[in-house]
Amino acid sequence: MADPAPLPVARQFDLVGHSKAVTAVEADHNGSRLVAGGNDYMVHLWDFGGLKSDGKSFRSFEVTEGHPVVAVSWSPTGDAFMVVTSYSQPKVYNRDGKELGELPKGDMYIRDLKNTKGHVTNCTGGCWHPTDRTTALTCSEDGTLRVWDVMEITQKTVVKPQLAKPGRVSVTSCAYSADGRLIAAGLQDGTIQLWDVRGKFGHSAAVGLVPVPKAQQPLFGKQTWTYSSAPGQIARNAHAAGSDITCVRFSLSVQNLLSRGEDGSIKLWDLRKFKQPLRTADGLTCNYHNTQCCFSPDEKQVLTGTSAEGKDSSGALVVLSADTLEKVGEVEVDGSAVSVQWHPRINQIFVGCGGRTGGCVRTFYDSKLSSKGALMAASRAPRATAADFVRLDQPKIYAPNALPMYREDMPGKPLPKKRRKELEEERNKYQPQKGSAARGVAVGAGGQLGASGGTLLTQHVLKQQGGLVNPKDEDARAMFLRHADKASDEFERFTAAYRATQPQRIYQQEEDDEEGEEGGGGGGQ
Template identity: 45%
Template sequence: MEDEAEIFMGSRAEFPLTFGKRPKAQTPLAALHNATRRPANEPNLASVLAPASASSSSSKSFVSLSSSSKAWLDSLRSNTKPKTSDFSELGDQPSNSTSKISVLEGDGALVCSLRPMMSTMNQEEEDEAMDAKTGPQVYSSEDDDREMIGPPPPPVDSVTEDEEEGMIGPPRPPEGLKMGDSEEDDEADDEEDENRYQIPMSNEIVLKGPSKVVSALAVDPTGSRVLSGSYDYTVHMYDFQGMNSKLASFRQLEPFEGHQVRALSWSPTAGFFLCVTGSAQAKIYDRDGLTIGEFMKGDMYIRDLKNTKGHISGITCGEWHPKTKETILTSSEDGSLRIWDVNDFKSQKQVIKPKLARPGRVPVTTCAWNRDGKCIAGGIGDGSIQIWNLKAGWGSRPDVYVENAHSDDITGLKFSSDGRHLFSRSFDSTLKVWDLRKMKLSLKEFEELPNHYAQTNIAFSPDEQLILTGTSVEKDSSAGGLLCFYDREKLELVSRVGISVGSSVVQCAWHPKLNQVDA
């Protein structure tokens, strides 16, 4: 029985899915042609040109004729008997005297044309026959009194309402609208304009991992591995090349127990990454998540920060040098920035103390390298932005000092690759664009960008035409955070992309090789 069942299923698989189904009833093509065919039992031409009401069947009348053609047929019906004596016996003429009917099939319509040709002709009729061979001729009223065969040609670029009823095909476009334009084309053009920056928004996936706010995000230069740090004190490592449908991380780390992850940064060679937490010690891991070492903590009882061997308070931000694989930059709540050598975890290479309006300790909330690694920017807790150029004999005195750049703590700084602009993000719900040659006033200030997290950053598109940053929402809010895209040259909003309801956008990145936005 099992063999018979297999044989039956095998033979059944050879038949198409439509086997055994009755096709829908369709009008035979022959019936459509017969509707305009001249009946064989009516030899007289007058019977063909008779009014439709006089015919025995309504199917013998011509359909889908323009008003000018109908007027011509009516004029022929009203004419008297033809001049030649044997014209009434046209149907009895030999094979060289025929009536040719050509049928053109359109979309649901048939167009018929009738061309009579006679063997017995006078001089006038021979001229008309010659016109039929050489093409239609247009006569003016001044030439002669000969009657034209067929409907008169319509005036150029003019179509009457009656002719539109009998026209085949779509109507002409209205004036002012180019051929091929339509509302759908306009909508497509609008969509093309909106996405002319090629923002990758076609698909979206959610990587499983952190249970709380994702406060740090880093994609390695090759685009194969992604790091995410969270307020749940963990770092999740994802491998795009070996990821399955579960979208889970292949390794989970907890750098310091009880300390939130604040920053992650890959080395230029993608062999190591820096992890910054709320503790005073930053850690270095290799590509597989194995600990390489941690930097030394300074003596909190020493008042002068330049004499300590490390940070004495929680680190706020950290970045690997963009070109040198041994150099790292960190900023801290102790009010200092430090440059480290990964070959020596016991002490920093350089200590930078920002300029303050009054004595004391003000935290440095964020820091950033420029593209060449020859310039450092720091966001200070008093709302100022300070920039240092790394050169021989340089010290803590900033080369650029912008007082009151923001009215609240600065959460992110980003240099442009061409060295022309600096971008800053703050708790004051703004994103500002600065010209590095004129830092007194910002070029542009984008407002109404809520920010509730100290790690909200700024990112670029691969060609740096777009600036992107995220917005925050209140806890248990019915709305969701937004990923905002701005045109760097025009300094205007391009697009907003919504995220899940109740979720804020803290970190974002646009990888040039993957061409995907991570947030």
């Protein structure tokens, strides 16, 4: 067998923007744009045609608030992509990141999930059909896979895996084969199941339903989708029961299948003998439920990521031989390596990595083996900031018509010395006067004028009207006597009723102190 192609890992280039681990990465089929999502609930878009060496994305947005991204997938034509979060409704976007539609949600109170129009619980994965731009596939914790018409935003087929015993088992991963004729699904009970979707796939899901009364028919939509349950092939106990199968991937020749599990193993399967795996590799730490794996373009190597076991350790991009699954090499990354893609057209490897404190898409390439993509972006310097550029968050405002005490000189040619001296003298005229504030007395205390020296408009108006006077400087008796005439007039208003009966006012006479009189008589004796 010929030697495998050399790895394009001579250099690396980081696409930045995520604040937590990047859990989903995929470049379009031309290798011109890349979309990535992570545990920070954000999706970032990079265009290699205009990407600079700083690695910043040209667009970022939050898909569903509070729900991490678990999968991203481009359409075969590259004009749209699908984003699957842990929410029950994946979304479809156009090439520039504008939302085209949201897949419907099913009725969680219906017992038989084949009769719902969408997923009812968290989604765990999804991918676009490799050749049909109108079809996509998703899987969920509700135990179903669903095939969608993403152009009409409607459900086409509901697929329910065959279980060993009644119940509901989460479907943790799914994939299309390269020719689109097979669907693979990994279940939480450690089972891998395959369906052949060629021809008419499934039968009508409306068979056996109780007809809706005519009066209520306008309130209910007709079930137009199909239903399938019996898989073509089943591999029981493919991975440890109770642990997620984080990824399933077909080879380009559609003869082999890779499966990655949270049990720390990766297995290679022959689709012609699907009962037992051909090869198994263990000891690959996996702490993320959507850790991915993939084949190299020549199918002679297998790539997967490993998770960091602690704060002082780091994950790695691991390269295995496709024949023996023996480790060929590994490249350490920051945090854990979760999502992996080896793009065949530009020969570059994209690794979504990170942890709780940060994340990035690490791109590996070789200047001799790779083309376009990060190879071109790494040589472009970031656009320099213009000298006269003003930051909007820290604006500098100049007011030439403001008072001299607030006016600032405009930038540019310095003023002559004489002019600067004149401006300084003019400003000093409007400075606060030395007064009570300079003597340690509070401004305005005791009725004193403020430090502005009467320059405020209110102080000026009050002073002109005679209302701005210090009470300490005014005679209190004179203040009351000014109102004596007004007081007599006010008194007449209350005594007018007694003018006829008491023309002469009678006031109570003062009486002498009785004790004083008695004391005076005793002294005379």
